[in-house]
Structures are given as structure tokens and as C-alpha cells.
Amino acid sequence: MKLLLSACAVVLLTLPLLAGSVPSGKAEDAGLSTERLGRIKEAVQRHIDNGNVPGAVTLVARNGKLVHLEAHGVLDVEAKRPMPKDAIFRLASMSKPVAAVSVMMMVEEGKVRLTDPISRFIPEFANMKVAVAPPGGRAGGAPAAPGGPGGGRGGPPPPVDLVTANRQITVKDLLTHGSGIMSGGLGQSQAGANGQRRPDDTLATYVPRLAAFPIDFQPGTLWRYSGLHGLDIAARIVEIVSGQPYNVFLKQRLFDPLGMKDTGFALPSDPRMVPLYTRQQGGGFTRAADQGPLQSATYFSASGGLVSTAEDYLQFAQMLVNGGELNGKRYLSPRTISLMASNHTGNMLAGQFGAPAGGGIGFGLGVQVVEDPVLAGRNVSKGAWGWAGAYGTNVHIEPAEKMVQIIMMQVSTGALQRDFEAAVQQAIVQ
Numbered sequence: 126m127k128l129l130l131s132a133c134a135v136v137l138l139t140l141p142l143l144a145g146s147v148p149s150g151k152a153e154d155a156g157l158s159t160e161r162l163g164r165i166k167e168a169v170q171r172h173i174d175n176g177n178v179p180g181a182v183t184l185v186a187r188n189g190k191l192v193h194l195e196a197h198g199v200l201d202v203e204a205k206r207p208m209p210k211d212a213i214f215r216l217a218s219m220s221k222p223v224a225a226v227s228v229m230m231m232v233e234e235g236k237v238r239l240t241d242p243i244s245r246f247i248p249e250f251a252n253m254k255v256a257v258a259p260p261g262g263r264a265g266g267a268p269a270a271p272g273g274p275g276g277g278r279g280g281p282p283p284p285v286d287l288v289t290a291n292r293q294i295t296v297k298d299l300l301t302h303g304s305g306i307m308s309g310g311l312g313q314s315q316a317g318a319n320g321q322r323r324p325d326d327t328l329a330t331y332v333p334r335l336a337a338f339p340i341d342f343q344p345g346t347l348w349r350y351s352g353l354h355g356l357d358i359a360a361r362i363v364e365i366v367s368g369q370p371y372n373v374f375l376k377q378r379l380f381d382p383l384g385m386k387d388t389g390f391a392l393p394s395d396p397r398m399v400p401l402y403t404r405q406q407g408g409g410f411t412r413a414a415d416q417g418p419l420q421s422a423t424y425f426s427a428s429g430g431l432v433s434t435a436e437d438y439l440q441f442a443q444m445l446v447n448g449g450e451l452n453g454k455r456y457l458s459p460r461t462i463s464l465m466a467s468n469h470t471g472n473m474l475a476g477q478f479g480a481p482a483g484g485g486i487g488f489g490l491g492v493q494v495v496e497d498p499v500l501a502g503r504n505v506s507k508g509a510w511g512w513a514g515a516y517g518t519n520v521h522i523e524p525a526e527k528m529v530q531i532i533m534m535q536v537s538t539g540a541l542q543r544d545f546e547a548a549v550q551q552a553i554v555q
Contacts (some may be wrong), residue, residue: 146384147436147443147451150190156555157185162193164551168544169197176408178517178541180208180399181534184435185549186443188527194436200399202410211436213387213398214533217419217429217514223441224356224427225300225491227363227374229461236366239300239490242293246362249336250294254287256311256339282314287339294344299359300490301348301469306358308349310341326424328371332361348473348488353419353428356491360427372425382454383440388433390425398432399535401516410536429514435531438520442511442529445522465490466510466524479539504547505530513542521546526553 152159165183172178180198184191196208231237237246244251298304307313307320316338322331335358341349360371367374372390380388392398401413419429444450449457468487476482485500486493495501495509503509506525513519517534519542532545 147186147191147439150192152192155187155190155192157187157192157552158554161552165193165545165548166195166197168548169541172538172541173198178534178536178538179402179410181532182208182210182212182435183545184439184531186439186529191439202402209397211397211434213393213395213432213434214518214535215516216431216433216518217516218352218512219514219518219520220427220429220431221356221491221512223431224360225465226457228300228359229457229465230378231363231366233457233461237296237362239295239297241296243296243299243358243362244293246365247333249333253290253294254339255290255343256285256315256341257288259284259286282317285311285315291343296362298344299355301488302350302355303345303348304351304355305340305342305344306335306351307354308341308351310349312339312341315339322424328357328361328364328425331424332358348470348477350478356428357426371427383444383451385437385440388431388437390430392420392432402536404536435533438531439529442520442522446524446527446529465492466494468494468496504550
């Protein structure tokens with residue numbers, strides 16, 4: 126009996142470590158000011174009062190300690206339920222850094238190379254064509270929005286010519302948005318309804334069909350956001366080389382070990398699930414459909430399908446700040462993390478997808494990298510990296526400050542994201 130009780134005590138003592146929980150700490154012990162962190166609440170409340178957003182959750186961790194976690198406003202506009210700190214949000218494209226990590230785990234195991242053509246794993250992509258405007262005139266028609274489901278808006282697709290791709294699309298092209306696959310150009314305009322997913326699709330059934338459509342540009346020559354497709358192809362490669370469905374791989378290799386108990390692909394029937402809203406032109410919010418195209422029971426979108434909480438995502442982000450390790454378990458090497466957070470695209474991102482034309486921001490492997498905060502017009506430290514989601518989630522991983530900052534909302538408000546960044550930076554006093 127004594128041996129049994131001793132064993133139980135050991136298990137109980139080790140549970141916090143197994144859960145992967147980043148411990149809470151005092152702001153001053155992490156070089157921040159408690160008083161100045163209060164300005165985060167003031168900034169968010171201004172946007173709530175101005176009708177920009179119903180509510181949000183904000184989080185700051187530094188030097189391995191969670192020093193700020195606060196809920197603001199309401200979760201449910203109609204019921205006026207207060208936002209809880211453990212509210213569950215659709216991550217949308219904040220899912221992409223998770224996908225990039227899963228690919229890099231396979232790179233470290235020698236199962237994938239960044240230089241591998243994706244046709245090594247999915248043969249349908251071996252002989253891709255590039256859509257170009259016909260000679261003597263510009264192709265007409267409106268291409269699909271970047272990352273959209275495919276097809277122009279109204280009328281037949283514009284006429285295009287097809288030329289052979291100069292080289293094959295690589296795994297690195299997928300992670301850096303240099304693949305040209307469904308990135309809002311002439312190639313995507315040819316896909317139409319055939320490029321859209323079906324209700325019963327999986328990564329295995331849908332991804333090979335994308336090879337039937339021409340790509341938007343020669344691989345690696347441009348940065349164009351493949352919002353709903355590039356990282357899904359990467360996830361299919363993870364499935365193939367790991368022998369596991371993508372959702373199972375993430376659960377076993379990342380979410381369970383990191384203690385991310387509220388993270389996954391299914392929309393939970395949980396009162397903490399934050400509804401989607403859109404702002405009305407005259408003020409107020411309209412509730413959107415709960416089940417959007419990014420959530421599916423069969424299709425696990427690496428591009429944007431995850432749901433999570435701020436504190437759950439912190440476990441993942443803190444592991445990255447730590448150089449690939451959390452609570453004694455290593456997920457990636459520091460060299461791999463550094464490679465992910467390096468600029469692989471030069472100045473290609475300038476003027477694209479909200480990035481300033483003057484530069485200062487590059488793109489790494491699945492993440493944006495702030496190389497020069499002054500040129501970029503961003504109030505974060507040099508080398509900060511991460512990515513945002515279409516519904517208002519955003520993460521910055523700041524190696525120079527050993528800091529993670531996360532804001533989550535479900536009505537995208539870019540001005541609030543920038544105000545949050547400023548409030549975090551001014552709270553750093555050491």
C-alpha cells in the first residue's frame with residue numbers, strides 16, 4: 126500500500142510537467158511593469174467602446190512566465206455573456222505555424238527535405254503548367270481572392286495560355302508561399318467549381334486534384350499567399366511520410382505532449398466557443414454561421430482549421446521561444462527554429478498582403494519575420510515572428526525579448542492588434 130501511495134504521489138507531482146503548463150509569474154520578475162500592462166486593458170476597451178470588436182483575450186509571457194492573461198468584453202453579443210480567459214477561438218491562419226512545425230519535425234527525421242519536389246510524395250504535381258496572359262492582350266476576368274476557394278466572380282474564366290513550369294514546386298515553396306498554387310492569380314481563375322472542396326473530402330482526396338489546375342506563376346519567383354491550399358498540401362505530405370492522419374499526428378506529437386487540451390479541428394459544443402461576428406455598417410454585429418469552410422469532420426485544414434485558447438497556444442509558442450523545448454521535452458532543435466524564423470524570400474513580401482512597400486518584413490517557413498521594425502512600421506522587437514488569422518487571432522514570438530504575445534478575437538480588427546503590440550512594448554522596463 127505504501128508503495129502504491131508513493132507511486133500515486135509521484136504521478137501527481139509530475140502532472141503539471143506532463144500537462145506542459147507555462148507557469149504564471151509576477152510581471153516585475155519578468156522585467157515588465159504591472160501598472161503599464163494595465164494599458165492593454167485600456168487599449169482593448171477603447172475598441173470595444175467604439176464598436177470595433179465585442180471582446181478579446183490577451184496574453185503576454187516573458188522569460189518563461191505567464192505574466193498577463195485577461196479577458197475583455199463579451200463572448201456572446203446577444204446573451205451578453207462575459208468573455209472567459211479560456212475562451213475557444215477559431216485560429217484560421219494562425220494554424221499555419223503549427224503546420225510548419227509538423228513539416229520541420231519530418232525534416233529533422235530525414236523523411237522530408239525542403240528541396241524535395243512535392244511530386245516525390247504526390248506524383249500528380251510532377252508536370253505543372255503556369256497560366257499566363259495570351260500574347261497581344263491581357264487576360265480578362267476577375268481572379269479569385271487570394272486564398273479563396275477558386276474561380277473568378279461571375280462569368281466564365283478568363284482566357285489564358287499555359288507554359289511549362291521552369292522547375293518543380295518544392296516543399297519550401299509551400300511553406301514560403303512561392304508555389305503559385307491557388308494564390309489568387311490566373312491559374313486559380315481556371316479552377317472554378319472544380320477547385321472547391323466537397324463535403325466528404327479529405328486531404329488525401331482533395332490535394333491531388335489541385336494538380337489539375339495551372340499555377341499562378343513560376344515556382345519561387347514571387348510571394349503570393351496560398352491561403353487555403355499551400356499548407357494543406359504540406360500537411361498531406363506529413364500524413365504520407367508519418368503514416369498518420371494529420372489530426373492524429375498533431376494530437377500525438379504536439380497537442381497532447383504540450384498539454385493543449387482545448388486545441389483541435391472540431392468545433393466543440395462548449396459554452397466557451399466564441400461565435401463569429403461581422404461588423405454592421407451602421408454599428409453593431411451580425412452573427413455569422415458557426416460551421417464555416419475551415420472546419421470539417423473529414424478535412425483537417427492545416428491552413429486554417431484549428432481551434433484553440435490563448436493559453437493553449439502559449440504552450441506551442443513558448444516551446445518555439447525556448448528553441449524547440451518545453452518542460453524537458455524537445456520537439457525541434459534550436460537550429461531548426463532559427464531556420465524557420467529566417468527570411469527565405471528576400472524583399473518579395475514588400476507591398477503584399479498588408480506588408481509595407483518599403484520592406485522590413487520577410488517570410489520564413491510558415492511564418493512572417495519582422496527584420497526591421499522601423500521599416501515595417503511595427504511595434505515589436507527585431508526578429509519577431511509569427512502569423513495572424515483572418516478572424517482576428519495573432520501571435521508574435523520575440524526571441525530577443527524571450528517573449529510571446531497573443532491576442533484573440535473573432536472580428537478582425539487590425540488597429541487593435543497594433544495597439545496591443547504597442548501596449549506590450551511600453552510595459553517592458555528591463
